[in-house]
Amino acid sequence: MRPITYKIWDIIRKNGAALGVTLLTLTLTMDPTDAGERAKPQRIISLNVCTDQLLLIMGLRQRLVSVTFLAADPSSSSIPEAARGLLLNRGRAEEILPLRPDLVLAGNTAATPTVQLLRRLGHRVVVVPLATTLDDIPRNIKILARATGEGARGRKMIEHFKKELEIISAEAQLDQGSPPPSAMIFGPNGITSGDHSLSEAIITAAGFTNGMTTHGLKGVGRVPLETVLAFRPRLLILNSLKVNNPSLAVNLLAHPALKHSFSSRTTIHVNHHVWACGSPLVLNAIRRLAQIRARLVKIRRMVRP
Amino acid sequence: MSTRPEAPSIDARSTILGPRVLLLAALVLALGMVFILSLGVGPADISTTDALAALAGIGSETTQIIVLEIRLPRVLLGVMVGATLGLSGAALQGLLRNPLAEPGLIGVSSTAALGAVLTLYTGAAGAFTLALPLGGVAGAVIGVVLLHILAGRDGGNLTLILAGIAITSMSGALTALVLNLAPSPFAALEIVFWLMGSLADRSFAHVWLALPFVTSGWVLLITLGRPLDALTLGEDTAQSLGFDVRYARTRLILGTALAVGAATAIAGTIGFLGLVVPHLLRPFVAHRPGALLIPSALGGAILLLLADIAVRLPFPGNELKLGVLTALLGGPCFLWLIVAYRRRLT
Amino acid sequence: MSTLAAVNLTVALNGTSVLHGINFTAAACEILGVIGPNGAGKTTLLRALAGLIPRSDGKVYLDGKNLEAFALFERGRRIAYLDQDGASGWAVTVETLVGLGRLPHLVPWRGPTATDCDAVAHALEACDIAHLADRPVNRLSGGERARVLLARALAVEADFLLADEPLAGLDPAHCLQVIETLTQRVDSGTGIVMVIHDLTLAARYCQRLVLLHEGRVAAEGCPDEVLTPENLKAFYGIQAHAGQADGKPFIVPIARTGSAPTTLKEGTPGP
Numbered sequence: 001m002r003p004i005t006y007k008i009w010d011i012i013r014k015n016g017a018a019l020g021v022t023l024l025t026l027t028l029t030m031d032p033t034d035a036g037e038r039a040k041p042q043r044i045i046s047l048n049v050c051t052d053q054l055l056l057i058m059g060l061r062q063r064l065v066s067v068t069f070l071a072a073d074p075s076s077s078s079i080p081e082a083a084r085g086l087l088l089n090r091g092r093a094e095e096i097l098p099l100r101p102d103l104v105l106a107g108n109t110a111a112t113p114t115v116q117l118l119r120r121l122g123h124r125v126v127v128v129p130l131a132t133t134l135d136d137i138p139r140n141i142k143i144l145a146r147a148t149g150e151g152a153r154g155r156k157m158i159e160h161f162k163k164e165l166e167i168i169s170a171e172a173q174l175d176q177g178s179p180p181p182s183a184m185i186f187g188p189n190g191i192t193s194g195d196h197s198l199s200e201a202i203i204t205a206a207g208f209t210n211g212m213t214t215h216g217l218k219g220v221g222r223v224p225l226e227t228v229l230a231f232r233p234r235l236l237i238l239n240s241l242k243v244n245n246p247s248l249a250v251n252l253l254a255h256p257a258l259k260h261s262f263s264s265r266t267t268i269h270v271n272h273h274v275w276a277c278g279s280p281l282v283l284n285a286i287r288r289l290a291q292i293r294a295r296l297v298k299i300r301r302m303v304r305p
Numbered sequence: 306m307s308t309r310p311e312a313p314s315i316d317a318r319s320t321i322l323g324p325r326v327l328l329l330a331a332l333v334l335a336l337g338m339v340f341i342l343s344l345g346v347g348p349a350d351i352s353t354t355d356a357l358a359a360l361a362g363i364g365s366e367t368t369q370i371i372v373l374e375i376r377l378p379r380v381l382l383g384v385m386v387g388a389t390l391g392l393s394g395a396a397l398q399g400l401l402r403n404p405l406a407e408p409g410l411i412g413v414s415s416t417a418a419l420g421a422v423l424t425l426y427t428g429a430a431g432a433f434t435l436a437l438p439l440g441g442v443a444g445a446v447i448g449v450v451l452l453h454i455l456a457g458r459d460g461g462n463l464t465l466i467l468a469g470i471a472i473t474s475m476s477g478a479l480t481a482l483v484l485n486l487a488p489s490p491f492a493a494l495e496i497v498f499w500l501m502g503s504l505a506d507r508s509f510a511h512v513w514l515a516l517p518f519v520t521s522g523w524v525l526l527i528t529l530g531r532p533l534d535a536l537t538l539g540e541d542t543a544q545s546l547g548f549d550v551r552y553a554r555t556r557l558i559l560g561t562a563l564a565v566g567a568a569t570a571i572a573g574t575i576g577f578l579g580l581v582v583p584h585l586l587r588p589f590v591a592h593r594p595g596a597l598l599i600p601s602a603l604g605g606a607i608l609l610l611l612a613d614i615a616v617r618l619p620f621p622g623n624e625l626k627l628g629v630l631t632a633l634l635g636g637p638c639f640l641w642l643i644v645a646y647r648r649r650l651t
Numbered sequence: 652m653s654t655l656a657a658v659n660l661t662v663a664l665n666g667t668s669v670l671h672g673i674n675f676t677a678a679a680c681e682i683l684g685v686i687g688p689n690g691a692g693k694t695t696l697l698r699a700l701a702g703l704i705p706r707s708d709g710k711v712y713l714d715g716k717n718l719e720a721f722a723l724f725e726r727g728r729r730i731a732y733l734d735q736d737g738a739s740g741w742a743v744t745v746e747t748l749v750g751l752g753r754l755p756h757l758v759p760w761r762g763p764t765a766t767d768c769d770a771v772a773h774a775l776e777a778c779d780i781a782h783l784a785d786r787p788v789n790r791l792s793g794g795e796r797a798r799v800l801l802a803r804a805l806a807v808e809a810d811f812l813l814a815d816e817p818l819a820g821l822d823p824a825h826c827l828q829v830i831e832t833l834t835q836r837v838d839s840g841t842g843i844v845m846v847i848h849d850l851t852l853a854a855r856y857c858q859r860l861v862l863l864h865e866g867r868v869a870a871e872g873c874p875d876e877v878l879t880p881e882n883l884k885a886f887y888g889i890q891a892h893a894g895q896a897d898g899k900p901f902i903v904p905i906a907r908t909g910s911a912p913t914t915l916k917e918g919t920p921g922p
Contacts, residue, residue: 229367229371230351246427246430252506257370261367
């Protein structure tokens with residue numbers, strides 16, 4: 001009697017071509033990159049304004065069913081027009097379930113009741129954590145790309161982002177000789193950002209030091225007006241909203257003491273929605289800040305050569 | 306006239322004027338001290354001496370800006386608001402012959418806050434700066450008129466307090482509603498300011514805004530000294546002594562509305578001060594309502610400045626609201642007054 | 652001599668007519684008693700005379716001049732009013748309370764003068780409360796409080812004192828004391844118009860009486876003319892025993908007559 005191995009070899013010889021085609025197909029379908037493309041989610045719902053904007057920037061509007069209401073609000077979103085025509089949700093499970101999504105994107109934490117409920121009901125929920133450093137931006141793009149099956153697009157975006165960031169950083173490093181000037185953020189109600197925050201990452205990438213980090217603040221917090229004045233940062237970054245709705249919190253930014261301590265050249269107004277979400281739009285903010293920094297350093301050089 | 310029997314000479318002037326001057330001097334002195342002390346409190350490391358030097362123009366530019374633009378207006382507003390609350394509390398108690406009357410309890414502060422909120426969050430105050438204190442004044446006028454309608458001319462103590470509760474609840478609810486409907490996302494959270502009051506981060510703009518209204522209110526209220534004394538024995542007797550009671554009431558309404566309205570528009574609702582200060586000082590003026598007015602103004606200013614120092618001490622970054630402190634102190638005082646006057650209450 | 656006259660005085664309160672066409676004159680140096688059954692309008696009459704309530708018709712003349720023409724403080728100096736249920740809102744001292752009577756005389760922003768202090772002292776003395784000068788008013792007995800309020804009214808040193816039931820709630824000794832004080836004042840030149848219920852005291856101490864009934868003057872004149880048995884039966888509905896003791900008259904109510912008091916037609920003098 002012939003051994004089993006001989007018998008298998010016979011089968012292979014006789015069905016070689018068919019086997020070859022089958023194996024090739026299997027290999028191709030098992031490619032991780034292509035697996036997602038075959039099951040790309042077509043009904044995507046986003047529950048977080050930062051993921052809203054990232055998805056729209058990635059060009060996935062066609063496959064979006066709903067974004068948050070903040071995405072269409074000019075004071076919270078950098079690209080409100082892009083959200084026009086989409087269903088606007090307020091992050092509640094009741095609104096999401098009837099829309100029958102095949103992918104739900106939530107921000108920051110999986111511990112919210114909404115996320116837990118959706119998962120319990122069998123929906124696919126991917127959590128995109130808050131970006132607190134510049135490295136978190138490519139990480140978030142990657143998470144989104146993998147979840148939506150747009151791996152190639154994601155890689156391209158990350159490449160472009162890293163390249164731009166390198167250029168800006170290189171320019172900022174040119175003035176190695178002088179110590180970096182200090183900057184401080186001051187927003188409505190005195191809200192500011194310290195260590196381990198995206199705002200701080202933007203400030204340091206542009207070549208400043210964050211005054212609040214020096215002051216000892218971690219994350220986001222409140223600072224009294226007197227402290228800002230006493231610290232005397234080189235640049236005051238006022239975090240004002242695009243739409244100027246009156247409130248006591250916003251009126252604080254117009255306090256005469258700020259006007260008298262900082263001239264128009266040492267104050268800039270920024271739109272916080274760019275600074276709050278980790279997206280490639282952050283590059284514009286860094287670029288703008290870097291230009292101001294260059295000008296401030298030049299002035300300083302002129303004053304004391 | 307026939308000859309009178311020889312009357313024993315009672316030099317009334319010495320029994321009225323002497324202690325009164327002493328009281329006023331003591332209060333003015335205390336106010337000066339608390340004023341100076343208050344200038345040295347704050348998150349930035351500026352002591353009282355540094356602050357005084359900054360007032361004189363000595364010191365770094367930063368220190369001067371902080372003291373002149375942040376601390377000084379804050380202390381001035383504290384004096385204005387505190388004096389207003391003390392004075393109007395004394396005047397209200399005198400007119401209503403009721404030791405439990407004060408602008409917070411009878412609802413005038415709450416309606417003033419509603420008026421101010423309506424002008425601020427709709428943008429009217431941005432378009433026309435005087436709209437903010439005017440809104441407060443209008444709200445206060447409505448509050449006093451409502452009180453008059455509810456409690457009537459001869460309203461007893463109980464009716465007065467009940468009317469005050471009704472007005473305060475209604476205007477509090479409406480204020481919350483306006484804030485929730487306001488376009489700004491911060492508005493809904495700012496209800497804490499309007500219900501509990503604060504002097505944080507006020508500027509000289511606020512001082513100038515409130516000053517004309519507050520001072521005109523003071524002028525109207527201070528002229529009520531003699532009418533209030535006459536009213537000790539009731540409206541008929543006061544009228545028979547030659548006082549126009551209706552005119553006095555009008556001056557009280559207008560004066561309270563102007564002063565309390567503008568003060569609330571700038572600093573939010575601060576309660577109990579108008580209740581506690583006249584009560585504390587009454588024994589020092591021998592219970593005479595007319596003589597209580599100016600001392601109550603000074604006492605109110607002192608107490609409010611002290612409270613403002615206290616809210617900044619433990620948490621310099623995250624201040625307590627003033628109304629919290631005044632309620633902590635004034636609440637027990639209110640309860641004590643109710644117990645003491647229980648017999649007179651019904 | 653000063654006169655205070657009501658001419659055709661008509662007052663309506665809350666739509667109801669309370670006083671109809673009252674005519675009489677009070678003069679300084681006499682006590683005019685206003686008597687009548689409850690609800691006749693005695694308090695309203697006094698308040699109208701003092702100028703405290705508006706009239707629907709008629710006028711009040713002080714020394715021949717319309718009361719309205721006087722400035723408020725002038726009125727306060729010339730006419731003093733003593734309320735029926737006086738209560739002090741604040742626990743001031745007796746001396747301070749009596750001192751309130753000088754308010755019409757005070758110059759704005761100036762303290763009391765020596766004249767004011769003398770008037771207060773005199774009033775305290777007259778009401779026998781000088782020893783209570785520093786006592787807070789909430790620590791007085793009923794009689795003491797009544798005397799303090801009277802002293803306040805006396806301190807005004809007005810030409811006329813309108814007193815609404817100054818003897819209410821006082822024991823006999825204090826009644827006599829108050830009325831003697833008032834008589835002394837009359838001797839000094841004040842005119843007193845007083846609402847009184849005690850008929851004996853009215854007969855003894857009032858020089859003239861005005862009997863009010865349902866808002867009209869039912870009788871007017873000296874006590875003998877007014878306090879007749881017919882009037883007492885007609886307007887009070889009582890039967891009384893009148894007499895004299897030590898040369899002074901007294902009237903003691905005995906029984907109710909049972910018949911309803913007659914309604915007076917306008918212009919008709921009493922039976």
